[in-house]
Amino acid sequence: MNEKFLSPYNAQKTEDAIYKKWEESGFFNPDEMINAQLTQPDAESFSIVLPPPNVTGTLHTGHASMLAIEDIMVRYNRLLGKKTLWIPGTDHAAIATQSKVEKLLQKEKIRKHDLGREEFLKKVNEFAQNSHDTIIAQCKKMGASLDWSREAYTLDEQREEAVYTAFKKMYDDNLIYRKERIVNWDTKGQTTISDDEVVRVDRPGKMYTFKYSHDFPFPIATTRPETKLGDTAVAVHPDDKRYQQYIGNEYSFNFAGADVTVKIVADEHVDPEFGVGALGVTPAHSIADWEIAERHNLPLKQIINEYGKMTIGMEGVKDTKVAQARESVVAWLESEGLLIETEDIIQSVGTAERTGAVIEPLPKLQWWIDVNKKFTLPYSNIDGITSGSQVTLKELMLQVVENEQIKIMPAQFEKQYLHWINNLRDWNISRQIWFGHRIPVWYKGEEIHVGAHAPDDSGEWVQDEDTLDTWFSSGLWTFSTLGWPNLDSKDLHTYHPTQVLETGYDILPFWVARMILMTTYLLGDIPFETVYLHGLVRDAQGRKMSKSLGNIINPVDLIEKYGTDALRMAMIVGNGPGNDVNLDENKIKAYSKFGNKLWNITRFILTETHVSDDNDLIEFSPRDKELLNEQQTLISEITKEMDEFKYYIVGEKLYHYIWHTFADEILEESKNIFENGNEIEVMSRKHFLRQTLKTMLIILHPFMPFITEEIWQDIKNDTDRDILMTALWPKY
């Protein structure tokens, strides 16, 4: 017996060496499995993409849990003899990464505009590369059996080709168009900022109640009178008796030197209790109003420029900053006798996180994907939609879930998905940041060219300054990682659609929905058959992990203390799809004890039996036949539950069988048999113990890959597969 079994199991000493052994074998790559004749070339395939972690830093416990679940899926299917592929990669995560680097630069008092686009991107790429390296190392620590030879990055060359191909096709199909939309504009920084960078600050303000003109039938209320020059409508609640008679009317008048025409519209979102229950709609300078304008097809009238100055109005308004214009407009209202009431209020004002400037919502030209426009789908593998039929993106997204070609687990999220898609509006795909796929559109005067490069003709072509929403590239992930847009790619034919997408429920609308959109559109097929959604990892008390609570747990610390196997088990047992899991250190400790239990079971068996006991038996003793039957029942149950993704139950069952049946009963009973049993009983039992241990190692392998592989190396015989990872799931 190998003397390592004389001391307790040492995960720290074992795990890195085992991972290295797997990696060197090459068997994470299904092609190598086939070459070594461990997998049949015509075997069923099982493929899954790793949701690419953002290159914004390091992996957290949520990633650890994700890797554990997916590795179980992958290892299980590999043991079933399938051609099994798990594709690794990382996500450039445009805004998240860019703002992270901006923050780091800010500490050195460097601003991105001082560096310029190229220099700044160099810094971001450097940061991304470092994050990437950390992330890959952490994935390996978790034991993830990812095929590193196929690693991808959402911003690498191959993915860029996929992105540009997809963009061009959508543009040619008239599904991509350009239109104005309200964005958060920072007048100090002269840039657009994302919603998460807007800091809400409570400030004293004034609510003005006034009439537009003496002819206008009722007053409205606002905190920003200067924007009223840009009003194109007044919104009221449809059930509000005070205003019902005016709905549909149009009024024109002069307001502080500007000609204004407003239409009275009914909108559910107006609160009749707030203010006077009537709201002047300024589509160009308020995000909320812009949304009302979208619903009612109202015109957009920009009256404030990028420097926060008014572009129209009377003397004292035009060409002044908004704060000053406000005073002028209020003074004008007073002098005209239109001002009815001024009330002091506390209002929540959006300010730029970085410059502190008050956000000025402005309309900017943006690129959009039309989800309601009919186009011809040339090829369709979607049930209920024939090749060559006219469909919209929204219809495709609904169809594949309604017809159950894609199943979402747990089922309650299916409702949520359908509800979300039914309310889906056009997707704004442009972002006013530098890091990401630059929009493949070129301008020369009025001319527009769509493609990766400017046309070769003479003349100054200028590329669009904006970049694409990060979800545009990750939406292509299941097939851009398999060779698309090269339609002859062998991987694409073998491994697409993928079988499972395993990800967090929080990105169902962002990522999952977008992958369905892109795949149904570009391939006429589904991206995956099952969506398995996991929950959040919380601390032992069920609190969300956050910097401010100081309760963030680094998975690597836990691994160093208890080993990866123990951490994986603790994260799996009791963690069903869609449920949040509380990570209790005691639970991890308990499973590290379990690992040691298995270790000691092995020690006992290696002491009491010999490899020759593996030889064919003449007959099993009646007791061992009974035990084998029990075992068969267990395996058949477990196999069924594995197929149903019930890893949380299987993990617990294995724990119980191995500890409380195999060790506590069978091993104890064996001591007596070895001492007092007849020859048949002894031989039978020795054979049984070795076979059972091997069987347990195989079925426990997906959960605790390291220790099972380590033991396998000492219990296997010449007819067994050399590496447990490549073994075959027991028959039952």
Next chain:
RNA sequence: GGGCGAUUAGCUCAGUUGGCUAGAGCAGUUCGUUUACACCGAAAAGGUCAGGGGUUCGAGUCCCUUAUCGCCCACCA
């Protein structure tokens, strides 16, 4: 305001087509252990499954309702 979820042993949680004498880990109790394992074994203790009502031969599990807690989305003109 809209949507979703949770409430089971002292603590943290399983219990997924209704069949449980309701389970696990940790903590606590009693006893034991010179070799597979103290990262141990044996035995017991602990619960009107949030409250109420209903469906059913049968409900922790399905329906209604109340209470408490939590999450997501929207919005404050």
